[in-house]
Amino acid sequence: MDPANVGPAHWQALRRLAIEAMDRAYAPYSHFKVGAAGLNEDGRLVSGCNVENAAYGATLCAECGMISELIRTGGGRLVAFACVDGSGRACSPCGRCRQVISEHAAPGMLLAMPEGIQTIDEVLPGRFGPADLAT
Ligand code: THU
Numbered sequence: 001m002d003p004a005n006v007g008p009a010h011w012q013a014l015r016r017l018a019i020e021a022m023d024r025a026y027a028p029y030s031h032f033k034v035g036a037a038g039l040n041e042d043g044r045l046v047s048g049c050n051v052e053n054a055a056y057g058a059t060l061c062a063e064c065g066m067i068s069e070l071i072r073t074g075g076g077r078l079v080a081f082a083c084v085d086g087s088g089r090a091c092s093p094c095g096r097c098r099q100v101i102s103e104h105a106a107p108g109m110l111l112a113m114p115e116g117i118q119t120i121d122e123v124l125p126g127r128f129g130p131a132d133l134a135t
Contacts, residue, residue: 063097
């Protein structure tokens with residue numbers, strides 16, 4: 001599957017899974033729960049929630065948990081992504097998470113942003129990637 005094949009049913013499944021993940025977030029400090037869900041090119045869905053820490057800087061974003069599950073379950077490239085806050089509204093991934101996601105993005109990967117659907121190149125233009133290490 002590539003991003004061109006992502007349709008309303010996929011977005012609905014991603015949103016539902018992101019909400020499910022958000023419900024399990026551990027956010028006793030910020031009280032800002034986040035759930036993230038991704039669709040792999042093979043059709044597999046992966047998800048994650050934020051996990052905070054008393055040492056605030058050790059907090060893990062929801063997207064990090066999602067990428068960890070992606071790798072643990074066989075890797076591959078993501079074609080679509082959705083992230084929600086505690087109200088179920090689309091949540092913008094932070095800059096670091098955009099970088100983490102982009103390493104595993106299929107070309108033209110789509111993200112459900114608060115402004116609507118955008119591509120990985122739109123949310124992280126000029127991104128640094130594996131090819132830059134080879135120069
Ligand atoms: N957070 C995420 O999980 N993902 C993001 O992309 C932005 C921020 C979490 C980290 C912290 O637990 C809470 O949201 C408030 O910053």
